[in-house]
Structure formats: structure tokens, C-alpha cells
Amino acid sequence: MAEFTMELNDEQRDVRDWIHGFAADVIRPAAAEWDEREETPWPVIQEAAKIGLYSLDFYAQQFFDPTGLGIPMTMEELFWGDAGIALSIVGTGLAAVGVLANGTEEQIGTWVPQMYGDASDVKVAAFCSSEPDAGSDVAAMRTRAVYDEAKDEWVLNGTKTWATNGGIANVHVVVAVVDPELGSKGHASFIVPPGTPGLSQGQKFKKHGIRASHTAEVVLEDVRVPGHCLLGGKDKLDERLARARERAKGGERVKNAAMATFEASRPAVGAMAVGTARAAYEEALEYARTREQFGRPIIDNQGVAFQLADMRTQIDAARLLVWRASWMATTGKKFEHAEGSMSKLFASETAKKVTAQAIQILGGNGFTREYPVERMHRDAAIYTIFEGTSEIQRLVIARALSGMPIR
Numbered sequence: 001m002a003e004f005t006m007e008l009n010d011e012q013r014d015v016r017d018w019i020h021g022f023a024a025d026v027i028r029p030a031a032a033e034w035d036e037r038e039e040t041p042w043p044v045i046q047e048a049a050k051i052g053l054y055s056l057d058f059y060a061q062q063f064f065d066p067t068g069l070g071i072p073m074t075m076e077e078l079f080w081g082d083a084g085i086a087l088s089i090v091g092t093g094l095a096a097v098g099v100l101a102n103g104t105e106e107q108i109g110t111w112v113p114q115m116y117g118d119a120s121d122v123k124v125a126a127f128c129s130s131e132p133d134a135g136s137d138v139a140a141m142r143t144r145a146v147y148d149e150a151k152d153e154w155v156l157n158g159t160k161t162w163a164t165n166g167g168i169a170n171v172h173v174v175v176a177v178v179d180p181e182l183g184s185k186g187h188a189s190f191i192v193p194p195g196t197p198g199l200s201q202g203q204k205f206k207k208h209g210i211r212a213s214h215t216a217e218v219v220l221e222d223v224r225v226p227g228h229c230l231l232g233g234k235d236k237l238d239e240r241l242a243r244a245r246e247r248a249k250g251g252e253r254v255k256n257a258a259m260a261t262f263e264a265s266r267p268a269v270g271a272m273a274v275g276t277a278r279a280a281y282e283e284a285l286e287y288a289r290t291r292e293q294f295g296r297p298i299i300d301n302q303g304v305a306f307q308l309a310d311m312r313t314q315i316d317a318a319r320l321l322v323w324r325a326s327w328m329a330t331t332g333k334k335f336e337h338a339e340g341s342m343s344k345l346f347a348s349e350t351a352k353k354v355t356a357q358a359i360q361i362l363g364g365n366g367f368t369r370e371y372p373v374e375r376m377h378r379d380a381a382i383y384t385i386f387e388g389t390s391e392i393q394r395l396v397i398a399r400a401l402s403g404m405p406i407r
Contacts, residue, residue, distance in 0.1 A: 002067045019077040022048065038211040041088055045124070050119045054092075067330070075090065092123075094164065098173040123170035123171075126172045126218065127163070128160035128173065128174045130162045135162070141177050147234075153226060153227060159219050164214065172191075174190050175189050267325040274318050277354040281354055324343070
């Protein structure tokens with residue numbers, strides 16, 4: 001078990017500097033253009049693929065970093081570059097993790113490479129879970145998967161929403177209800193292969209921020225997938241459903257596996273927020289050092305200097321919470337007090353606050369698109385919403401602290 005440390009080792013520092021260089025040299029110069037275009041930045045993703053940054057191998061190496069710091073370090077540097085483009089680069093990972101967590105070795109070997117493609121023909125994947133009436137309330141999911149035993153096929157019907165890469169993905173991973181009586185325990189995940197009839201893109205959302213990341217509805221109309229596209233296989237599903245039914249009969253509360261997964265993944269989102277907050281703070285600090293009013297740099301004024309001091313303090317505190325939770329998740333330490341949610345809550349709220357303060361320090365310039373803090377502030381708004389809103393994080397934390405089913 002790796003001891004907790006606040007120092008990156010030489011290899012981690014080399015990787016961090018490599019990612020930072022890509023973010024500075026490739027992502028940042030393209031950020032404003034793709035934000036305005038509101039389109040997937042395929043050329044940037046291709047550049048990331050060419051150097052191995054957009055690949056399963058790279059993210060697997062970071063995921064299995066024994067210190068737990070590989071993923072948060074990667075996320076912070078990429079999102080320091082630009083949140084929208086970074087999400088386009090890492091969004092495929094959501095679907096890949098879904099397959100890695102639930103799939104068989106054969107399914108992993110078959111589908112994950114198709115999610116990424118290669119440097120000459122990059123692909124993306126989509127993880128489809130949220131629905132118009134089922135975001136935080138996963139038990140309200142309506143998308144159904146019915147097994148056609150005669151053909152050994154699953155038939156999927158429903159509508160997914162807020163799907164990163166939805167409709168443009170090569171491979172879609174879809175969460176659907178297989179046993180409505182079990183609520184959230186009756187869900188299963190399915191691979192929808194490329195070109196499967198019945199899957200279509202619905203509304204593409206025009207968003208406030210992270211505009212370079214494609215977000216859309218995914219419509220499933222009598223989508224038929226072979227039996228082997230059920231992640232984990234039918235035998236494993238039948239066993240799991242049988243256990244859930246027995247526990248339900250006995251009145252035993254079954255832990256929601258999806259929510260447990262979200263709790264473990266939330267530090268990565270916190271790291272994204274730290275990256276955006278850090279970028280805005282650095283812009284504000286540089287501006288305050290060089291902008292002169294009344295014959296001196298504005299950083300000479302306590303009103304500005306104290307804001308910057310608070311911004312840096314909050315960013316460092318957020319990073320430490322993210323690193324602690326990431327280390328705990330990697331080393332198998334239980335989140336007794338919802339430490340994963342704590343890290344995501346504090347980091348996301350910090351990003352919103354710090355980017356707003358950056359605009360204030362830049363004054364009128366900060367309100368224009370000539371300076372990147374305006375875009376960073378728009379991007380930061382998503383962190384308190386996706387992967388569980390700040391209100392849901394507080395609910396999770398309060399339940400963990402009190403042991404009560406707080407609503």
C-alpha cells in the first residue's frame with residue numbers, strides 16, 4: 001500500500017510537465033476558436049492521439065498509479081489548458097471505465113480499442129446514463145432493455161440526455177432497466193456497436209460553457225444488440241438480480257452500485273475544477289502585476305492582493321482534498337465520511353468562486369472574450385452540476401456523517 005505523500009516522484013513530474021506542455025502549446029491556442037465554434041475539436045484530439053495522450057494505455061497507466069495521483073494530476077493539467085477541449089479528450093474515458101468496471105476480458109479487448117481508434121482515425125465513445133427525468137435520481141430511469149431469448153438479443157428503448165459524445169460516438173455504453181421492480185438495482189449496461197439501427201442523436205445542446213465538448217440526447221428506438229453486448233454477460237446479471245431480489249424480500253438495503261462508482265470517480269471531477277480555477281487565478285495574478293492604475297500595479301492594493309491570497313489558498317485546499325480522496329480510492333480505504341464527495345464539492349465551488357474573482361480583478365476586460373477568464377467562468381459552472389450537483393454532494397456527506405436517510 002502506497003503511503004500518502006504530497007510530493008510527486010520524478011516520473012510523475014515528467015508526465016505532469018509533458019501534459020502541461022501539450023496543454024500550453026496545443027490546447028490553449030485553440031481554446032477560443034473551438035469555444036466559439038461549439039464543435040468537437042477533432043484536430044486537437046488527433047494531436048493528442050499522435051503523442052499517446054489520447055489512448056487507453058496512457059489512462060490505464062495513470063489509473064493504476066499506486067499513489068492515486070496519476071488521474072487527478074492529468075485532469076488538472078488538461079483542464080488548466082481548457083475545460084471544453086479537455087473534456088473532449090477525456091470524455092471517452094467515461095465509457096471506457098464503464099466497460100472496464102463491468103465487462104468481461106473479451107468485451108474489454110473487443111470494445112475499448114474501438115472507442116479510441118488510432119492516430120490516423122480517431123474515434124470517441126459515449127456513456128449514456130442520465131435521462132430527462134432521471135439525473136440525480138437514478139431510480140427513476142425509464143430506458144428499458146428486454147431480452148429476446150429466441151434471437152439472443154436485447155431490445156433497448158428510451159431516451160438518454162446530457163451524453164458527452166452522444167450520437168457522434170463510435171461506441172455507446174447505455175445503462176438501461178432490466179427489472180423495473182428492483183429500482184436502481186435492476187439496471188444493466190449494454191454496448192451499442194457502431195452503426196446499430198435505431199440509435200440516433202436527438203437534440204444537441206447549446207451550452208453556457210464547455211462548448212467544445214459535444215453534449216446531446218441519444219434516442220433508442222427498438223435498438224437490437226446481440227446478447228454478448230450485455231456487459232458482464234447474462235449469467236452474471238441473473239445472479240446479481242437474484243441476490244437483489246432476496247435482499248429486497250428480507251428488507252435489507254442494497255447499496256446502489258452506480259452511486260458507489262460515482263463516489264469513487266468524483267475526485268477526478270474535483271481535479272478538473274482545480275485545473276480551471278488555477279488557470280483563472282494565474283491569469284488574474286499576472287494581470288494584477290502588470291495592470292497599473294494611479295501610477296502603480298493594482299496588486300499593490302490590499303483589496304486585490306487579499307483576493308489573490310484567498311484564491312490561491314482555496315485552490316491549494318481543494319487540491320489536497322482531491323489528492324486525499326484519490327489516494328484513499330486507490331489504496332482501498334473506505335470513504336467513511338464521503339471524502340470523495342467532499343473533494344468534488346469543495347473543488348467545484350472553489351472553481352466557480354475563483355473564476356468570478358478573476359473577472360472582478362480584470363474589471364471590464366474580464367467581462368470580454370478578449371481575455372480567457374470570461375470563458376473559464378462559464379466553464380466552471382458545470383462542475384457544481386455534473387457527476388452529482390453540489391446539493392447532492394452535501395446530501396451524500398450529511399448522510400455519511402449522520403447515518404440518517406436525510407432527504
